[in-house]
Amino acid sequence: MKPHLPHHLFTFLFSVILTLVARPNAAIIPVAGEGSSQPTIFLPLVAQGNASPAPALPTFNDFVASVTNGQADVARGVYVAGAMALTIEQQPQGNPAYITRTPEAVSQFQSAAYFGVTGLLAHSHLAGAQFFNLNVGQEVSIVYGDGSARAYRITAQHRFQALEPYNPNSNFVDLDTSATLSALDVFNQMYAGDDHVTLQTCIAQNGIASWGRLFVKATPIE
Numbered sequence: 001m002k003p004h005l006p007h008h009l010f011t012f013l014f015s016v017i018l019t020l021v022a023r024p025n026a027a028i029i030p031v032a033g034e035g036s037s038q039p040t041i042f043l044p045l046v047a048q049g050n051a052s053p054a055p056a057l058p059t060f061n062d063f064v065a066s067v068t069n070g071q072a073d074v075a076r077g078v079y080v081a082g083a084m085a086l087t088i089e090q091q092p093q094g095n096p097a098y099i100t101r102t103p104e105a106v107s108q109f110q111s112a113a114y115f116g117v118t119g120l121l122a123h124s125h126l127a128g129a130q131f132f133n134l135n136v137g138q139e140v141s142i143v144y145g146d147g148s149a150r151a152y153r154i155t156a157q158h159r160f161q162a163l164e165p166y167n168p169n170s171n172f173v174d175l176d177t178s179a180t181l182s183a184l185d186v187f188n189q190m191y192a193g194d195d196h197v198t199l200q201t202c203i204a205q206n207g208i209a210s211w212g213r214l215f216v217k218a219t220p221i222e
Contacts, residue, residue, distance in 0.1 A: 057085045064143050071145030075108055078120060078197075079141040079149075084130045088120065088142075099123060112191040112198065118142055119191055120199045124214075128201030131216055140197055140218040152197045152218035159203060160186060165210040172213070190215045 058066065063085045067077035075088045087105040091098045096110040099121050106127050112119030122128035140152040160181070164170040172181050181189075190198045196219045203212035 057082065060141070064147055064149065067143055067145070068147040069145045072148070074145045075118060075142050076145045077143040078106065078199075079143060080134060080138050083133050083138065086120075086122075086127050086130070101126065103127065106199070109191070109200075111187075115192050116195055117191050117193070118195075118197045120197065122199070122201055124201040124204070131199050131201050131214060134199070134216050139221065142197060151221040153221050154216060154218045156217045158190070158215040158217070159212060160215075161212045162210060165208050165212075175212070186213075190217070195220055 057063075060079055060081065063077060063079050067087055069076060074090065077085070077087055079085050085104075087102070088108050089100045089102065089105050091107050091110050098107060100107045101123065103126050106120040106122040109119030109121050122131070124131075134154055134157070136154050136156065138154045140154060141149045142152065143149045159175040160172040161175060162170045162172055163180075170183065172183065172186050173179070174181060190200070196217055198218075199216040201214050202210050203214050205211040
């Protein structure tokens with residue numbers, strides 16, 4: 001049975017994230033007690049800016065060698081042939097709002113991991129810019145610290161408009177269906193369910209840096 005989705009810390013966490021967006025040099029604030037058995041449920045707000053060109057990609061074998069550190073159960077890299085080769089960094093314990101500012105890295109979303117989903121977060125002016133180049137049908141490899149890899153295939157891209165981009169209680173509009181959803185509804189769609197990978201970044205439009213959200217989903221290759 002999948003864990004029940006708690007949401008009592010939902011609004012508080014969104015408020016913390018918005019503080020960090022408004023004050024980018026502010027200290028990262030832990031939002032869940034260390035050792036807590038329950039995740040904090042929210043949609044991370046990742047920054048938008050001017051993207052830098054992606055560097056030349058290593059071969060898959062070279063990439064695996066570069067991220068291997070002996071930790072068998074820890075995701076260390078995500079690779080898409082011809083498109084992306086990024087290091088995966090773990091969020092500090094108890095701080096699911098943290099998103100790395102390392103240019104060629106993503107952060108693994110703790111709250112998604114609680115539900116058995118690999119959520120990967122990146123600012124769209126950094127590694128998140130590469131998410132827009134991904135297409136349905138491409139293979140995504142998650143590489144672990146022991147050098148093993150798990151293969152997924154991109155099955156969908158989802159784009160949402162935040163009706164109030166900086167409001168912690170904003171609803172979202174699914175740009176494919178025009179349906180209006182709560183942030184918790186979107187979280188459930190993107191980060192709950194069976195084993196899959198979800199990559200998330202922000203969409204800028206109409207001069208609003210956090211106008212929307214992009215999600216790219218990939219399911220296991222049997």
